[in-house]
Amino acid sequence: MERYEPLKIEQKWQKIWEETKPFKATEEPGKPKMMLAEMFPYPSGAGLHVGHVRNFTIVDVLTRFYTQQGLNVLRPFGYDTFGLPAENYAIKTGTAPQDVTKTNIANFRKQAKRLGYAIDWDREINTSDPEYYKWTQWCFLQLYKKGLAYQKESYQWWCPEDQTVLANEQVENGKCWRCSHEVEKKKMKQWFFKITEYADELLEEIDSLEWPEKIKTMQKNWIGRSVGAEIDFEVAGGAPHITVFTTRPDTIYGATFLVVAPEYTALDSLLTDDTREKVLDYKATALKKSEIERQENKEKTGVFTGSYAINPATKEKIPIWVADYVLAGYGTGAIMAVPAMDDRDHEFAEKFDLPIVETELCDRDLFGTPKVTYRMRDWLISRQRYWGCPIPIAYDKDGNPHPIPEDQLPVLIPEVDDYKPDNSGRSALAKAKDWLKVTINGEEMTRETDTLDGYACSSWYLWRYASPHDIEAAWDQDAIKYWEPVDYYCGGDHAVAHLLYIRFWCKFFADEGFLPFREPIKRLLYNGYINAPDGKKMSKSKGNVIDPLDVINDGYGADTLRTYEMFIGPYDMDAAWDPRSVGGVYRFLNRCWTLAFATEYNRTDKTINIRHKTIKKVTEDIHRYNFNTAVAALMEYVNELYKSGATEEDVIALAKLLKPFAPHLASEMLEKLSANDEWPQWDEKYLVSDTVEIVVQINGKLRAKLTVNTDDLNDEKKITDLALADEKVQKYTKSGIKKTIFVPKAKLLNIVI
RNA sequence: GCCCGAGUGGCGGAAUUGGUAUACGCGUUCGACUUAAAAUCGAAUGGUGAAAACCAUAUGGGUUCAAGUCCCAUCUCGGGCACCA
Numbered sequence: 139m140e141r142y143e144p145l146k147i148e149q150k151w152q153k154i155w156e157e158t159k160p161f162k163a164t165e166e167p168g169k170p171k172m173m174l175a176e177m178f179p180y181p182s183g184a185g186l187h188v189g190h191v192r193n194f195t196i197v198d199v200l201t202r203f204y205t206q207q208g209l210n211v212l213r214p215f216g217y218d219t220f221g222l223p224a225e226n227y228a229i230k231t232g233t234a235p236q237d238v239t240k241t242n243i244a245n246f247r248k249q250a251k252r253l254g255y256a257i258d259w260d261r262e263i264n265t266s267d268p269e270y271y272k273w274t275q276w277c278f279l280q281l282y283k284k285g286l287a288y289q290k291e292s293y294q295w296w297c298p299e300d301q302t303v304l305a306n307e308q309v310e311n312g313k314c315w316r317c318s319h320e321v322e323k324k325k326m327k328q329w330f331f332k333i334t335e336y337a338d339e340l341l342e343e344i345d346s347l348e349w350p351e352k353i354k355t356m357q358k359n360w361i362g363r364s365v366g367a368e369i370d371f372e373v374a375g376g377a378p379h380i381t382v383f384t385t386r387p388d389t390i391y392g393a394t395f396l397v398v399a400p401e402y403t404a405l406d407s408l409l410t411d412d413t414r415e416k417v418l419d420y421k422a423t424a425l426k427k428s429e430i431e432r433q434e435n436k437e438k439t440g441v442f443t444g445s446y447a448i449n450p451a452t453k454e455k456i457p458i459w460v461a462d463y464v465l466a467g468y469g470t471g472a473i474m475a476v477p478a479m480d481d482r483d484h485e486f487a488e489k490f491d492l493p494i495v496e497t498e499l500c501d502r503d504l505f506g507t508p509k510v511t512y513r514m515r516d517w518l519i520s521r522q523r524y525w526g527c528p529i530p531i532a533y534d535k536d537g538n539p540h541p542i543p544e545d546q547l548p549v550l551i552p553e554v555d556d557y558k559p560d561n562s563g564r565s566a567l568a569k570a571k572d573w574l575k576v577t578i579n580g581e582e583m584t585r586e587t588d589t590l591d592g593y594a595c596s597s598w599y600l601w602r603y604a605s606p607h608d609i610e611a612a613w614d615q616d617a618i619k620y621w622e623p624v625d626y627y628c629g630g631d632h633a634v635a636h637l638l639y640i641r642f643w644c645k646f647f648a649d650e651g652f653l654p655f656r657e658p659i660k661r662l663l664y665n666g667y668i669n670a671p672d673g674k675k676m677s678k679s680k681g682n683v684i685d686p687l688d689v690i691n692d693g694y695g696a697d698t699l700r701t702y703e704m705f706i707g708p709y710d711m712d713a714a715w716d717p718r719s720v721g722g723v724y725r726f727l728n729r730c731w732t733l734a735f736a737t738e739y740n741r742t743d744k745t746i747n748i749r750h751k752t753i754k755k756v757t758e759d760i761h762r763y764n765f766n767t768a769v770a771a772l773m774e775y776v777n778e779l780y781k782s783g784a785t786e787e788d789v790i791a792l793a794k795l796l797k798p799f800a801p802h803l804a805s806e807m808l809e810k811l812s813a814n815d816e817w818p819q820w821d822e823k824y825l826v827s828d829t830v831e832i833v834v835q836i837n838g839k840l841r842a843k844l845t846v847n848t849d850d851l852n853d854e855k856k857i858t859d860l861a862l863a864d865e866k867v868q869k870y871t872k873s874g875i876k877k878t879i880f881v882p883k884a885k886l887l888n889i890v891i
Numbered sequence: 892g893c894c895c896g897a898g899u900g901g902c903g904g905a906a907u908u909g910g911u912a913u914a915c916g917c918g919u920u921c922g923a924c925u926u927a928a929a930a931u932c933g934a935a936u937g938g939u940g941a942a943a944a945c946c947a948u949a950u951g952g953g954u955u956c957a958a959g960u961c962c963c964a965u966c967u968c969g970g971g972c973a974c975c976a
Contacts, residue, residue, distance in 0.1 A: 351895080351896090352895060352896065355894070355895055355971090356894090356895080356972080359893095359894065359895090359972060360971095360972080362972095362975065364975075364976085366976080383975095385975095385976065386976080397976090436892095436973095436974060438974085461974095462974090463974045464974080464975095464976075465974075465975060465976090467975085468976080469976070473976050474976085475976085476976090480976065481974095482974055483976080485974095512975090513972095634971090705903095705904095705915085705916070706904090707903065707904060708904085711896095711897085712970095714902095716902080716903060716916090718902095718917050718918075719902095719903065719916060719917050721917080722917055723916080725916095725931095726915095726916085728931090732931095758907085759907095762907075764907085766904075766905085766915085767904095767905070767906095767907095767914085767915080769915080770904090770914065771914090771915080772915095774914075774915065777915090831911090833910080833911045835910085835911080835956085837956075837957085838910090838955095838956065838957040838958095839957095840911055843911080876956085877956070879910095879956050881910060883908090883910085884911085885910090885911090886910050886911075886957090888957060889956090890957095
C-alpha cells in the first residue's frame with residue numbers, strides 16, 4: 139500500500155504553484171478584496187525560525203480561507219533589510235552588506251517557498267533596494283517640505299573615545315560597551331520627525347481600531363496625554379521668568395519651591411557666585427549618570443541654585459533648586475513643587491528640609507494658561523550608520539541644509555572599503571569623498587552622512603505592496619484605493635514603535651492627498667512567541683533553538699509544521715514547543731491521507747450531521763482566529779469518520795477545510811477526488827437531530843440525563859414530568875421540591891429541593 | 892511603584908451569551924496485528940473510594956436556582972511603562 143509521503147507531495151505542489159502562479163493578485167474593480175500581510179522579516183543569516191512560521195502561517199491560513207471563499211486576495215511579502223547585524227558583519231569581514239543581504243534574502247525566499255505560502259511573489263520588496271529607498275527618501279522630503287522633518291540640538295550619549303553616539307542600551311554603568319570609556323551626555327544636532335504634531339489624532343483614533351486592547355493601551359500610555367497648565371514664576375533679581383508645567387494648577391498655594399532639570403536651558407542665569415561651582419558640578423554628575431543608574435537609584439538628589447522665585451498666588455519668595463528627578467524633555471523642564479500633594483516633591487522636601495504647607499485648592503485657571511502635554515517625544519531618526527537609507531539632504535558652505543531635488547533621487551549608498559565609522563562620529567558614508575560632493579542648482583554642497591532609522595523604511599512599505607514596481611510614484615493611486623487599507627496585519631512585536639510610526643505617516647500622507655484613508659491597518663493580530671520545550675526563550679547561546687527546516691526535512695513536512703503551529707495554542711499566547719505533539723499532528727494528517735487514498739467509501743450518508751457541524755465549527759473558528767480549536771474540530775471529525783466510515787463527500791469536505799492549514803496534502807486529496815477547493819457551506823437543518831439529551835440537575839448538580847424528542851424541547855411541563863418520574867431524580871425529591879428552572883437553550887432542567 | 896494579561900488533569904490546552912468542567916492533542920496503561928520491534932488500529936485515563944458518593948478550575952469571601960466564567964480581597968507568573976509633575 140502507498141504511504142503518506144509529505145516531502146514528495148509538497149515538492150510536487152510547490153513546483154505547480156511556482157509555475158502557474160495561482161496567488162498572483164490583480165485588481166478587479168467591483169470584486170470584494172482582502173489584503174493581508176505579516177510584519178515583514180529581517181532576513182538574518184540564521185534563516186527562518188519557528189516564530190516566523192507561526193506568524194506567516196496565521197496570515198496564510200486567512201489568505202487561503204478567504205481565497206477559497208471567493209474574495210480577491212492579496213498576500214505580498216518583503217524584507218526589512220537595513221540594520222546593524224549586516225553592518226557589524228561587514229565591519230568584521232569586509233563583506234559588503236549588499237552582498238550579505240542578497241544571500242540572506244535568497245535563503246529566506248527559498249525557505250518560505252518550502253512552507254507553501256500563498257504569496258504573490260511578483261510583489262516582493264526589499265527596503266535596501268535603491269528602487270525602494272528612492273521612495274523612502276521621497277517620503278522624507280515630503281515631511282521635510284512641511285516642516286515635519288527637522289533638526290534639533292539635544293542631549294545624546296556620547297563616547298569621547300569612540301567618537302560616536304550611543305543608544306541607551308549601549309551604555310553600561312556609565313561606560314561605553316565597546317571601550318569602557320566613561321560616556322557623557324553631549325548636545326548634538328540630530329534629525330527628528332515631528333510625530334507629536336499628530337499626537338491627538340493618534341490617540342483619538344485608537345479606539346476605532348480592531349486591534350488587541352493590550353496594544354491599544356500601550357499606545358495610549360506611550361502617547362501619554364496630560365491636561366494641565368503652564369504657569370509663569372517671576373525670578374527675584376531680574377533673571378528671566380520660569381515657566382512650569384503642572385497638571386494640578388489648583389494646588390499652587392502649596393507650591394513652596396521650584397525645581398528645574400539639570401539640562402534646563404536658562405540654568406546659568408539662576409546661579410550666584412556662591413552656588414555656581416556646586417551647581418555646575420551637580421549638573422556634570424547628573425549628565426554622566428546612565429539611564430540604568432537613574433532608574434535603579436531613585437534617591438532624590440539636588441542643589442539650591444541661589445535664586446528665588448515669587449509664587450504668584452501667595453506672593454512668597456520660594457527657592458529654586460536643580461534636581462535630576464525633573465526631566466528636561468518633558469513639559470518645560472521645570473516644575474512647581476507641592477510637597478503636601480506630590481509624593482516625589484514630599485520626599486525631596488523632607489530630604490532637604492524645605493517647607494511643606496497644607497493647602498486649600500483654588501480655581502484651576504486662576505494663575506496659568508491651560509496646556510496639554512504629551513509623554514511621547516519627537517522621533518529621532520538620524521543614525522551614524524553605513525547600512526541605512528541615506529538622508530536626502532546636503533549642506534551649503536554655511537552649513538544650512540537643503541533638500542536633494544526629487545529628480546536627483548535616489549541618493550545611493552556609496553561604496554566604501556571600510557564600514558567602520560571614522561573618528562568624527564560620522565558614519566562610514568563620510569569616507570566616500572567623491573560621493574560627499576553634490577551640486578544643487580549650481581551650488582557646491584556636502585551631503586548629509588547620517589542615515590535613516592530603519593523604522594522609517596518600514597513606515598510605508600504596506601503601501602508599496604499595492605504597486606511594488608512603480609517607477610512613477612511611491613504608490614499608485616488606483617491600486618492603493620483598491621487594495622488598502624490592509625485588512626489583516628499580523629506580527630508579534632513593535633507594539634508602539636512601528637505600529638505608531640506607520641499610523642503617523644498614514645495621517646500625514648492622507649493630509650497631503652496621497653492616501654484615501656487615515657488608518658493603515660484595520661485589524662491587527664498580535665501573535666505570541668514560541669518558546670523552547672522548557673518554556674524558556676529560544677536562543678543560540680542556550681542551544682535550544684528549533685529549526686523549522688529541520689522539522690520539515692526530518693520527514694514531517696511543511697503541512698505538519700504549519701498545522702502543529704496553529705494547533706499549539708491560542709495564536710495570541712506564548713507557547714512552548716513540544717516535539718511529541720508534532721508527532722500527534724503528523725498522525726492526524728496521515729489519517730486524512732488514508733481517508734482519501736486507502737479507504738472504501740460508505741454509500742449511505744450516516745455522517746451528514748457531523749460533516750455539517752464540522753464545516754460550521756471550522757468556518758466560525760477561523761473567523762474568530764481560534765485556529766487551535768479549528769484543527770481540534772478537524773481531528774474530531776476524522777476520528778468520527780474512522781469510526782463510522784466516510785462518504786466521498788465527507789472526505790472532499792475534509793480536504794477543503796484542511797487546505798488553509800495543510801495546503802499540499804489537501805490539494806493532493808482534492809486532485810484525487812476531482813474536486814475544487816471552494817469553501818463548503820453548512821445547512822442548519824442538519825445540525826439538529828431527532829432526539830436531544832436533557833441534563834437534569836438537583837440544586838445545580840448533575841443527577842440524571844433524559845432523552846426526549848427534539849419537538850418536545852419547548853414543552854416545559856412534559857420535560858419536568860419526565861424528570862420527576864425518573865428513578866435517580868426521585869431519590870432526591872422525596873422530601874418535596876421548591877421550584878424548577880428549565881433552560882431550553884442549555885437543554886437543562888434544574889430542580890431546587 | 893503604575894498599567895495590562897494570565898493561573899483549569901502528569902503536560903499543551905477546551906468550555907463562544909452564567910447552564911453537563913477537563914473537547915482535541917501529548918504522555919501513561921491494556922488489548923489486536925507481528926517471531927519481535929516500529930508503524931497502525933481499538934479501549935481506558937482528574938483525585939479519593941469496593942461501591943454509593945464525595946472532592947476538584949491559584950487562595951479566601953460574596954451574588955445566583957446555577958460560577959472556570961460575574962463582584963470584592965489576596966497570592967503567583969508573564970508583558971509593558973517606569974521620578975512624565
